[in-house]
Amino acid sequence: MQQRNLPGDYSRRNRTIDRLTTVTAILMSVYHFVSAQKLLVFSDIHVAIHICFALVIVFLQKMKLDDRRHPVENSLLAALALASVGVTIFIAANYEAFKTSMGQNPPGKVLSGAILLAVLMIGTYLTWGKTIPIIVLIALAYGYFGPYMPGFLYHGGLSLDRVITYSTTNFTGVFGMLGTISANTIVLFSIFAGLMQAFGALDAIMNVAMAASGKVRSGAAQVAVLSSGLVGSVTGSVAANISMTGAVSIPLMKKRGYPPEFAGACEAAASTGGAILPPVMNAAAFIIASWTSTPYIKIALIGVAPALLYYFGISLSIYIKAIKLGDKKNEDDALPHFKKAFLEFVIYIIPLIVLVVFLVKMYSPQVSLFYAILALLLVGLIQQVRGSGLAGCVRGFVRKTLDGLAIGSKSMAMIAVVMAIMGVVVQILTATGLPSKISQFVITLAGDNLFLLALFVAITCLIFGMGMPAAPAYILAALLGAPALTAFGVPLLAAHFFVFYYGELSAVTPPVAIGALVASGLAKGDFMKTSLISMRLAVCGFAIPFMFIFRPEILLMGTLWEFVWSILMVMVFAFACVIFFENFFLEKLILPERIGAAAAAFCCIWPHFAFDFVGLALIALVVASHLCRHRRAARAQGAEGPAA
Numbered sequence: 001m002q003q004r005n006l007p008g009d010y011s012r013r014n015r016t017i018d019r020l021t022t023v024t025a026i027l028m029s030v031y032h033f034v035s036a037q038k039l040l041v042f043s044d045i046h047v048a049i050h051i052c053f054a055l056v057i058v059f060l061q062k063m064k065l066d067d068r069r070h071p072v073e074n075s076l077l078a079a080l081a082l083a084s085v086g087v088t089i090f091i092a093a094n095y096e097a098f099k100t101s102m103g104q105n106p107p108g109k110v111l112s113g114a115i116l117l118a119v120l121m122i123g124t125y126l127t128w129g130k131t132i133p134i135i136v137l138i139a140l141a142y143g144y145f146g147p148y149m150p151g152f153l154y155h156g157g158l159s160l161d162r163v164i165t166y167s168t169t170n171f172t173g174v175f176g177m178l179g180t181i182s183a184n185t186i187v188l189f190s191i192f193a194g195l196m197q198a199f200g201a202l203d204a205i206m207n208v209a210m211a212a213s214g215k216v217r218s219g220a221a222q223v224a225v226l227s228s229g230l231v232g233s234v235t236g237s238v239a240a241n242i243s244m245t246g247a248v249s250i251p252l253m254k255k256r257g258y259p260p261e262f263a264g265a266c267e268a269a270a271s272t273g274g275a276i277l278p279p280v281m282n283a284a285a286f287i288i289a290s291w292t293s294t295p296y297i298k299i300a301l302i303g304v305a306p307a308l309l310y311y312f313g314i315s316l317s318i319y320i321k322a323i324k325l326g327d328k329k330n331e332d333d334a335l336p337h338f339k340k341a342f343l344e345f346v347i348y349i350i351p352l353i354v355l356v357v358f359l360v361k362m363y364s365p366q367v368s369l370f371y372a373i374l375a376l377l378l379v380g381l382i383q384q385v386r387g388s389g390l391a392g393c394v395r396g397f398v399r400k401t402l403d404g405l406a407i408g409s410k411s412m413a414m415i416a417v418v419m420a421i422m423g424v425v426v427q428i429l430t431a432t433g434l435p436s437k438i439s440q441f442v443i444t445l446a447g448d449n450l451f452l453l454a455l456f457v458a459i460t461c462l463i464f465g466m467g468m469p470a471a472p473a474y475i476l477a478a479l480l481g482a483p484a485l486t487a488f489g490v491p492l493l494a495a496h497f498f499v500f501y502y503g504e505l506s507a508v509t510p511p512v513a514i515g516a517l518v519a520s521g522l523a524k525g526d527f528m529k530t531s532l533i534s535m536r537l538a539v540c541g542f543a544i545p546f547m548f549i550f551r552p553e554i555l556l557m558g559t560l561w562e563f564v565w566s567i568l569m570v571m572v573f574a575f576a577c578v579i580f581f582e583n584f585f586l587e588k589l590i591l592p593e594r595i596g597a598a599a600a601a602f603c604c605i606w607p608h609f610a611f612d613f614v615g616l617a618l619i620a621l622v623v624a625s626h627l628c629r630h631r632r633a634a635r636a637q638g639a640e641g642p643a644a
Contacts, residue, residue: 014064021060022406025413028053029194029405032187036370043180044099044171045092050183051120051174054416055084057409058123080119087115091169098169110161113168117424120174123417131468135476136421140167143428152441155432166427173427174420178475181286182419185296187412188369189283192355193234194408195373196348198400199380204345205230206248211338218322221258224249224266225315232274238470238507240411241271242518250523256327260525265508265533268519269314272507272538275470276500277307279355283415283471284503286365288496291478297359302493302555305567306501306544313540313574317582324584347383351376377401415471422472426479439484450488454549457481458502465506473503485549494548494555501545508534539577543605544570550607569604569612576601576619585623586630596622 031049039046059081063074090112091098097106125133143163146155158166167173196202209227212219227249232241246267253263278285278300285303289296354375358368380400384393429435446453460481465473477499485495507515508531516531523530535542547554547570553562554570579585580597589597596618603615 017060017063021057021410022402024053024057024060025406025409026402028057028187028409028412029191032183033191033370033373036184036188036366041092042095044175045095047175047179047183048088048091050187050416051116051179051420052084052088053409054413054420055119055123056081057413058127058417059084061410061413062126080122083115084119084123087112087119091116099171105161105165109169110164113164116168116174117164120417120421120424124421127414128418128469131466132418132421132472136424139425139428142434143432146432152437153434155434158428158431163428166431167424173424176423176427177290178287178419178423178426181283181290182416185286185365185369186283186415186419187409188366188373189279190412190415191405191408192351192369192373192376194406194411195376195380195401195404196234196351197407198404199348199376199383201345201348202231202234202244204341204348206245207341208338208345210248210252211341218319218327221249221253221256221263221266221318221322221327222315223252224263224270225311225318228267228270228274229277229311232271233277233279237411238271238275238504238515239518241274242267242515242522245271246519246522250519254523257325258321258327260523261520261529261533262321264519264523264525264530265516265537266314266318267522268508268513268515268530268534269537269541270311271519272504272515272534273307273310273314273541275504275507276303276310276541278303279352281500283419284474284500287471287475287478288493288500292492292496294493295362296365297356297362299493300359302497305556305563306497306548306554309544309567309570309574310538310541312571313578314537316574317537317539317578320578320582320584323586324582347379348376350379415469418469418472422475426475429479435479435483438480439487442481442484443487450490450549451546453484453488454498454546457484457499458545461499461502462506462509465503465509466512468506470504470507473506474500477503490549491552491555491557494552494557497548497555498545501541501548505538505541508538510535536581539581540570540574543573543577546605547607565612569615572615572619573601573604576604576615576622579622585626587626587633589626590629593622593626596625 028050031053034040035046041049059077063077090108094106094108094112098109101109121133121136124136140163142149142153143158143166144160146153146157149155168175206227209223209230212222212226224245227245228241231245232238246264250263250267253266254260258266275281275284281300281303285296285299288294289299292299351372355368355372358371359365381393381397384397384400442453442456446456457477461473461477464476464480468476478496481499482492482495485498486492490498507513510516510528510531513527513531513534516534517527519534520527520530544554547566551562551566551569552558554566556563576597579589580594580601583589583594600615600618600622603611603618606615
């Protein structure tokens with residue numbers, strides 16, 4: 001009779017797997033940190049090694065020994081990890097032959113490409129679910145069955161060998177722009193974020209947000225806005241951001257009397273904004289920079305004002321809601337002391353300053369991140385010296401450094417796999433000319449109406465983003481939506497920022513709304529209500545992309561006066577929308593005031609100076625009317641008090 005493994009055996013083996021995963025992740029971080037200064041191999045092989053590390057980590061993380069899992073599953077995962085290593089070694093060994101044989105296929109070129117494609121598809125499925133693999137399969141099928149496609153979808157078709165080699169061993173597709181960005185830049189940001197987390201920077205950010213919450217009305221909800229923005233600007237991941245900051249902010253909001261759905265919606269909307277706030281912008285900043293041939297630092301600078309306006313809209317909405325609910329300042333003694341929390345946090349700004357200085361001096365993102373990581377390690381060492389003796393300092397510093405390197409690469413593995421596989425979609429669709437065909441079709445559909453065209457593209461981006469991570473959602477949207485806008489005369493950067501924002505906003509848009517789903521689970525609230533409220537809170541995010549098209553000055557494409565005026569219009573729009581949706585300012589609005597607020601919001605967002613002044617006049621009338629009513633009510637209440 002076969003002896004069953006005891007739970008203790010499983011525990012020991014699982015610890016061994018965890019250690020192996022951690023060691024692999026640390027090696028991945030060390031390799032990329034060294035390669036940031038000087039590549040040790042050809043750039044294509046560097047990308048292959050990057051993807052290999054990511055696949056091995058993904059498969060190891062999925063291995064788990066227990067009574068509920070058949071041993072064959074773990075054996076298959078181990079085989080996939082070994083296959084990833086084996087195919088990488090084979091491709092590296094035959095690099096010259098594969099690279100110089102574009103017309104003919106040497107032995108093993110197609111087979112190794114097919115194996116790499118298969119393990120990437122499986123790795124993507126295990127980490128991101130079935131949506132992305134299905135999209136990749138559709139792209140591959142489209143490349144092969146082009147001659148059988150109707151209408152504008154028709155193309156000459158690619159043979160099966162060409163579909164595979166175009167995607168992999170021609171060193172395009174998987175090894176193309178997206179894989180290169182992932183291997184050269186995004187991985188370093190992930191390591192940087194991992195070290196920030198290990199050295200306590202994210203905890204320091206949360207403490208500052210918590211301490212600041214006691215200073216203002218609606219402070220409990222503003223914790224979500226401030227912490228999600230600061231943490232998200234480093235991590236760039238919506239779901240991870242919600243999990244980290246929502247665990248603190250959501251219970252705090254519920255304790256202060258906010259409904260579970262509103263608490264979850266605040267966190268979902270705020271964390272979605274973290275993905276559009278520089279410097280990381282959910283990896284999209286690097287892709288936009290590469291796709292538009294624009295320096296990364298310019299992309300980051302352009303992205304600051306729209307992102308801050310997005311947060312202004314959320315913060316204002318929360319403040320009005322707090323007045324409506326009667327929420328007061330939070331004077332809880334258990335909150336961190338602001339001065340102490342800020343002093344603990346401020347030292348972590350140094351690495352970010354180093355990063356920005358190097359980028360402004362036009363160093364590459366890789367070099368800038370290399371020195372920013374060195375600065376962060378120095379900050380971490382200083383923190384350890386302040387907290388313990390020499391021996392304890394060294395041990396603590398080494399442990400936290402290794403933890404940070406492991407955290408960074410474990411997070412990066414998921415991103416690297418999806419970036420590589422999305423490179424296949426980009427390559428196949430570009431090779432078949434589909435993006436330009438779709439652009440012409442959409443332009444024909446919209447006629448001469450740019451607003452209608454932008455609306456079509458926005459809806460397309462939201463659909464592409466359903467259930468997908470933000471970076472792939474942006475990639476698809478940029479591939480199929482941005483060309484239509486640029487063909488209509490929209491500036492290139494404006495078009496890419498437009499599709500980027502709408503790709504991100506799918507995180508709070510029903511029916512999928514991944515961000516709202518995670519937040520509603522933490523808040524124990526209704527998913528659909530949470531999603532609809534988060535959309536309302538993020539209303540600025542849905543309006544600002546249209547400003548990119550009709551008022552590109554907001555992206556620093558005009559004079560300073562035009563830039564300031566555009567920002568003013570967005571702020572007035574946000575205020576008008578908030579009081580309209582809440583039906584409340586200092587007290588409940590009367591119907592004419594609410595109608596006036598809606599009209600003012602429409603006028604401020606419409607791209608014409610005449611409408612701007614109409615909108616400003618309308619909102620001024622609404623506010624004046626409301627203040628007069630509120631003062632009369634206050635005087636009447638005061639007069640009744642003494643009489644009583």
